[in-house]
Structures are given as structure tokens and as C-alpha cells.
Amino acid sequence: MTTAHKIIFALDSFKGCLSSVEAGQAAAEGAENETVEVLNVSDGGDGMLSAFCQAYRTERVSCNCHDALMRPIRADYGLVGDMAIIETAQACGLSLLESNERDAVGGTSYGVGELLIHAFERGTRRFIIGLGGTATTDGGFGMLKALYVHAGPAAFFDTYLPRWRNECSWILASDVRNPLYGPQGAAAVFAPQKGATPAEVVRLDARMQRLAQHAARRMGHDCSMLPGAGAAGGLGYAFLQFFGAQMQSGAELLLDALDFDARLRDAALVITGEGSADKQTLMGKLPWHVLQRTQKAHVPCCLLAGKVSNREELLKAGFREALCIHPAGIPVEERLRAEVTKKNLSVTTAQLLTRFFRGEIKE
Template sequence: MHIILAIDSFKGCLTSEEVEAIFAQALTARGATVRSLPMSDGGEGMLEAFISALHGQIVPAEVHDPLMRPLLASYGIAPDGTAVIETAKACGLTLMTPEERNPLIATTYGVGELIAHALRRGCKKFIIGLGGSGTSDAGKGMLQALTDSFAPHGTIHDVLSRETAGCQFTLASDVRNPLCGREGAAFIFAPQKGATPQMVEELDRRARQFADSSARLMGKDASTQPGAGAAGGLGYAFMQYFNATAQSGADLLLDLTAFDQQLEQADLVITGEGHADRQTLMGKLPERILQRTRKHHVPVWLVAGQTDDTEELIAAGFSRVDKLTPEGMNLQEAIKPETTRQNIFRWIDRHF
């Protein structure tokens, strides 16, 4: 039996590669032929998944975290010189304790430093993952870091005309929100990052003000483009200043791994994530995999740490929807890596 593993990370527990390694070990022991494809939709684990697909290398870089503290972060470079940047490595929510989270002061400065590091190494193509941010500065910090790095006595225009001229930026993100308004970055995402209602209003005001001044500066306005609100408006800064294009992170990675061609040899695809529910059907990785496998009539099993809305997921086309966590097990126990490993082995024992 030929099985493709295309499983997203179990957030807070195991990376995509770690989850798939456990599945592969158990399935191979039962005689299956397994192909593991580390997965990400642009959020947590994006860097490792994309660099694995591109056969690239991880590069360390000294930058600043969202509170401007020194941080050793990393990004990736593919053999063709494409830089892969997971923005959460420099501005992620998990880089701050719950008490430290304040999107009024958290900055994307470190993201700009990662880009500057890659530019100095000759990178001209960039894949930017926008998930997991702890910021809502509309990318102003990122632009400031690039200005400080290349034109400390000039403006962002100097950077655009010299350092990033001819560069191509692709945003890996499934977020479709605009920058401002009730569906924008501040109102939809900032509360998850520690913002009070008053902070949300102020963040949205700042974003509108920045968009207005940027439109006058650049002669265009990207603030209403789908995805401009991703990563607290970081998507907007890339679109407005670097003409970046947004693409489903899941689809981008599936294309890079030649997923569709590999389906021709597959008998089964196993996909999954930490928690599967009806939101899974809103363009998340398992849903994108389901849409692609339909053309090849390959069954897809959805396996998650926890599941809700199982009937809806089955109705959408998954051949099987299972949760790994036994009834009655609390979340703190369930997300321990060793517990998850045991739960995966138990699940495979039952079904293979």
C-alpha cells in the first residue's frame, strides 16, 4: 500500500516533520510504502516545511524580537537563491509571554532585518510566511529596519530603488482580510495578540493613517487587497511597497512538492492538524489537499489531535475523520509529544 503523509504541525506539540516521522515509523513497520511531505499553510513550521521541499539550508541571523530584544532567528535559502522567511521567527506571538503582549508596541522590525540579511546574500526571490504574528503595526517596523540597514540617512524609496529593485515577493498566507475596518487586521486579529477594545480602535486608526500616507507616497493603495490584513497588516506593507502577490500557503507548498504528480502512485493520503473542525474547510491545509486528491480519486483520511464537526468533514469528502486523543484525556496531557506519539501508535494499531 502506497501512503502519502501530508500532515500539518500539531501546534504547541510537534512539527509537521515530527508528526509524520511517527506515522511513517509505525506504518512502515506494517508493510506500507510511505512518502512523507512536511506541510505548512504559511504559519508555524512554514520555514522547515518549505526548505525541506526546496532542498535548501537554514541560515541563522541576529535580529530583534517584537519588543526589540536581541534574538537569534533563522530563515532559509534554496539552491536557486530563493529566500524563505517565516515572519513569526522574528515577530511571533510565542516570542512574548502573555503578560508582555501589547500590539501597540510590538514591532515587525526583526522581519526587515531577516530580509536585509537575505538581500546581502544575494537573494532576489522571497517566499514570506505570514502566520503566527504577535504584531499589528502594518509592517512599519519591517520597512524601518530595511531603511536603517541600507539607507540610514535616506528613505524607504532609496531601498526600493536600489536594494529590492527586481526582487519578487510571494506571500504564503490564507488570510483574505483587508488592512482596515471591521474585517481588518486590528478588529479581527489584534484581540488574540493582547489588544483591548480601546487598543483595537487605535491600531485601526494608525493603520488607516499609514495607508493614507503610503498611498500619497507610492501613488497606489493596496490596503483593500485580500490578504493586506495578514500578520497584523504586514501583508499590506509587502503588497504596497514590494508589489508582493499573495497565494495560499498550502497550495504553494503542494506545488513545490509536486503533490499532484505523486498522487498517481498513491492508494491513500493521510492529512491532519492539531484540531480539525468546520474551520478546516475554510481553505486550511487538509481542505486544500482534499480538493487536489478528488481529481485522482484517492481517498483522504483526516487525523487530528482533536476533532469537532465530524459529520460536516465527512460530508465535505474526507473518507475518514478520526481524533487521536482518547476520551477524558485533558489537553495538557494530550499535547505532550510522548503522549501524542503513543496516541498515534494506538490509532495505527486499530486501523492497520
């Protein structure tokens, strides 16, 4: 009788197609007769709330807030004890807008402030904030405005803001390292994805530089050039500057919460993945963090993706295999169909495991 092998599936979401769990479960269907663990993972971007709430065993709380266009919506966050898990994209996410609704200049993070207020008034004093997937490039000004409106002008700077800074701890879960402004800043790098024209990028960059200069004069310190300040359209900066937040790798934070290293002890193989894998994967994306952990534990790690570029670089970095799940020549619209992606994840996993356990995939 053949002994089943333990295989861990830790796939990030296939953006616009499958969630982390959906991708992992689809791939695991190709591991027939093996012992599988499917992990819900995120690096702080898409799917952060679901993954972190599951890992930290929180309850889901829903409240009224506004989206990036100031339309009333309901948004969730996680709550356990005095700790809240907040995904900024729940309030001002790009996925909440149609493509023709994107407004990089006018989009506001006001709703994020409303989520924070709701959690704070329920007794939350420890926050884990997921940065990513926002439709905004306002440097967190909208979020701060929500707090200002709630507290009133007389109390905001003198008592309200100091309470949030002194009474609370803030961890920013993100693997973005960009500063607030400049050639690698939030506007230059990310605003075009949110619908900004070249002229609007220049305008947004100048606006955030002015915001940072004004805050630095008033507060006596400047966090605008810290790594991660440009995350989520500059929300990273607002948390760093005004709340004294600490930036941590979202992937590392989640893998620790999942006790990932302990799970590796009896694993034969780890399969990770994402929608599109290339050399950018090696610059701190979730599969790279998974790879680092597996290498330390001497457990092989393979990568699956809807699209693979720079394959040799991925293999050189340590992935035992890096495979595109889709057949060559498949139309883009087919790649984005959930049922097609699920089937190809399962088929590719089955083929990969056959080769792996035959010893055909070498280090």
C-alpha cells in the same frame, strides 16, 4: 504474501505540541508493513521555514536581528541561489514570547526588516515570505523602519525602496484572506490572540487605517483592502503596498514544490491532519488543500486531529474519515503532551487502516 500499500502522511503541525514531521512520523508508526511517505508540510504559518527549506533544498542561514520586543536574537532563513525563504515568525513570532510578555500595541516587525536586509545584501532577489504566527499588529511599519534606518532618510524613498520593488520578486505564502483594517481586519480578527484588549483593538485598527491612508496619498495606490493584507499583523499589506508582492496559497506553493500530484499516482491513501479540525478547516487550511489534490487524483483522504468539531461537514466535504485521536474525556493538558499525542496518532492510524483495508470506510 500481502502487498504493501503506499500511504502518504501530510499532517500540519499540532500547534504547541508536535511539528509537522513529528506528527507525520508518529502517525506512520501505526502503518506497520505498509510503504509510507512522511511529508513536512505547512501553509505558510507554523513550521513554514522547515517545510519550505526541505522542499526547496535550501541552506539555512542565521543572522542577528530583534524580536517583537526589540531584544537581540538569532534567526534563520533559507537560501538557494538568489532565492530566500523567510518565515516572519522567526523574527517576531508569538512563540518567542512568554504569555505575559505579549504586547500587541508595542510589538514590532523590525526584525523582519533585518532578515530581509541580510538576504538582500547577499544577493537575494527572489523572496518567498511566510506570513503567520507573529506577535505584532503594526502593519509592517517596523519592517519598513528597519529598511529606513539602514538606507538613511535621504535615500529610502528615492532610491532604496524602488530598488527593492523593481529588482526583486516577492511571493507571500499565506492562506489568510483578511484585509488590513475593518471588521475583518488584522486587529479585529487576530490582535486579541496576541494579547490586545478590546480598547487596544480599536486603537490598532485606527493606527493601521492611518498608515494605509498616508501611504496611498504618497504612492498613488492602496493595497489595504486586498485579500491577505491583514496577514501577520498587517505585514501582508506592507509587502503588497511597498514591494508589489504577489499573494499565493502557502499550501499550494509547498505542495507544488513537493511534486505532490506525482506522489499521488501510486498512493492507496493519504492521511492529513492538524491540531484542531472543524468547519474552519474547509476555509483554506492545509488539510483542505491536501483534500482538493487527492480528490482530483481519485485517492482517498482521511483526517486526524487532536480535536474534531463539525465532523459531518468534514465528511460531506470529501474526507473519507475524520477522527479525533484522543479518547473522550481526556484533560486538555494531556492532549498537549507530545508523548500522549504521538501515541494516540499511532494507535488511531493503526485502527483507521484496519477499517479502511477491510472496506469498512465507504465513500
